[in-house]
Amino acid sequence: MGIGKVVSSAAQAVADIQDGATLLVGGFGLCGIPEETIAALRASGASGLTVVSNNCGVDDFGLGVLLANRQISRMVSSYVGENKTFERQFLSGELDVELVPQGTLAERIRAGGAGVPAFYTPAGVGTPIAEGKETRAFDGTSYLLERAILTDFALVKAWRGDALGNLVYRRTARNFNPLVATAGRVTIAEVEQLVEVGELDGDLIHTPGVFVQRIFEAAVSEKRIERRRLRA
Amino acid sequence: MVVNLGIGLPTLLANVGEGRVGVLLHSENGLLGIGPYPREGEVDADLINAGKETVTAVAGASYFDSAESFAMIRGGHVDLAVLGGMEVSAEGDLANWMIPGKMVKGMGGAMDLVAGAKRTVVIMEHLNRDGEPKVRASCSLPLTGRGVVDRLITDLAVFDFVGSPRREMMLVELLAEIDLDELRLCTPAPFAVAIPG
Numbered sequence: 001m002g003i004g005k006v007v008s009s010a011a012q013a014v015a016d017i018q019d020g021a022t023l024l025v026g027g028f029g030l031c032g033i034p035e036e037t038i039a040a041l042r043a044s045g046a047s048g049l050t051v052v053s054n055n056c057g058v059d060d061f062g063l064g065v066l067l068a069n070r071q072i073s074r075m076v077s078s079y080v081g082e083n084k085t086f087e088r089q090f091l092s093g094e095l096d097v098e099l100v101p102q103g104t105l106a107e108r109i110r111a112g113g114a115g116v117p118a119f120y121t122p123a124g125v126g127t128p129i130a131e132g133k134e135t136r137a138f139d140g141t142s143y144l145l146e147r148a149i150l151t152d153f154a155l156v157k158a159w160r161g162d163a164l165g166n167l168v169y170r171r172t173a174r175n176f177n178p179l180v181a182t183a184g185r186v187t188i189a190e191v192e193q194l195v196e197v198g199e200l201d202g203d204l205i206h207t208p209g210v211f212v213q214r215i216f217e218a219a220v221s222e223k224r225i226e227r228r229r230l231r232a
Numbered sequence: 233m234v235v236n237l238g239i240g241l242p243t244l245l246a247n248v249g250e251g252r253v254g255v256l257l258h259s260e261n262g263l264l265g266i267g268p269y270p271r272e273g274e275v276d277a278d279l280i281n282a283g284k285e286t287v288t289a290v291a292g293a294s295y296f297d298s299a300e301s302f303a304m305i306r307g308g309h310v311d312l313a314v315l316g317g318m319e320v321s322a323e324g325d326l327a328n329w330m331i332p333g334k335m336v337k338g339m340g341g342a343m344d345l346v347a348g349a350k351r352t353v354v355i356m357e358h359l360n361r362d363g364e365p366k367v368r369a370s371c372s373l374p375l376t377g378r379g380v381v382d383r384l385i386t387d388l389a390v391f392d393f394v395g396s397p398r399r400e401m402m403l404v405e406l407l408a409e410i411d412l413d414e415l416r417l418c419t420p421a422p423f424a425v426a427i428p429g
Binding site (some may be wrong): 080170229 | 263278287334335340347
């Protein structure tokens with residue numbers, strides 16, 4: 001069962017991602033992004049993709065390369081400030097964009113993976129994102145009804161993983177990854193280190209293997225830093 | 233207390249707060265206990281703040297996923313959010329995430345923060361790059377939150393917003409170099425004066 005999850009490369013992992021697929025992608029900025037999986041998608045050429053991810057990379061790294069190659073037709077994100085291609089494609093109407101408050105995005109993904117179809121949140125009440133959404137008061141405060149997110153594929157990056165699909169993330173590279181892992185019909189985990197089953201301490205596993213369908217060890221993890229800032 | 237610092241001007245506070253006992257800085261990408269920027273040999277690609285800058289973590293820091301991070305925010309476990317702003321209105325409305333047709337950055341965590349943090353402080357310049365007032369009777373840009381600002385600090389003055397449900401703006405501090413008439417000239421928002429002493 002578990003052993004069948006290991007695939008040999010990113011190219012093999014993404015081979016059945018077709019045109020028009022919906023994808024969840026982990027990461028915050030360039031931190032904790034499945035960089036090799038994204039590069040394999042760039043090579044596969046799958047287009048018309050709907051991508052749900054907190055950010056959209058930078059112009060030449062991460063999801064930005066799919067954008068530059070016009071493989072993404074719809075993007076669901078909370079913050080896209082570092083990507084000029086994104087801004088240009090959005091303002092010209094080429095790219096369909098849904099901007100979602102970051103906490104709402106996280107909870108929509110969590111809900112999707114947890115079998116909860118919708119939930120109420122106070123974020124965004126009285127703003128443009130409330131338009132067309134049900135508003136309901138609880139104990140005198142207004143909340144918006146937000147729908148869960150589930151996608152065809154979920155792409156995550158972890159520090160260490162095993163053949164059963166168990167994953168451990170490191171520091172702030174965890175971010176959206178554990179949520180994303182739960183909400184794809186097929187979840188593909190790219191890991192820096194693929195270790196023997198039993199080597200990970202069960203008390204410290206962040207994503208239990210049940211959520212992961214495919215896993216591979218990245219050949220190279222560049223882990224590019226977006227803003228290297230040093231102490232003065 | 234637990235403090236969340238937004239992108240832009242608020243990040244300047246990180247250094248001021250450094251080493252202050254009892255203050256933990258929260259970063260919405262999943263870190264409670266932001267430390268100083270790293271030295272050359274300490275840089276870690278897996279350790280960044282919400283502005284995507286390399287940081288360190290203080291002793292006792294914890295890491296968590298984005299859903300848990302926003303459970304802290306929405307659930308009222310963050311005492312203070314300090315955010316940047318594009319416009320603030322006399323009733324404490326905040327706009328800081330897009331200029332229609334011109335600039336799209338996205339709201340990031342700002343809408344969750346203003347809805348969930350116990351107190352919201354906005355730090356911004358009094359005038360925009362074109363010299364137009366950012367403190368207005370009502371916001372012209374799409375809102376981040378309605379009636380959510382508790383304190384506004386600009387390069388000219390400090391205002392508090394009091395009252396519920398409708399907030400009113402009170403001047404509590406004025407830069408020594410300008411007088412009240414000069415402030416009113418560049419502040420279309422009506423405000424009361426409550427400078428102590």
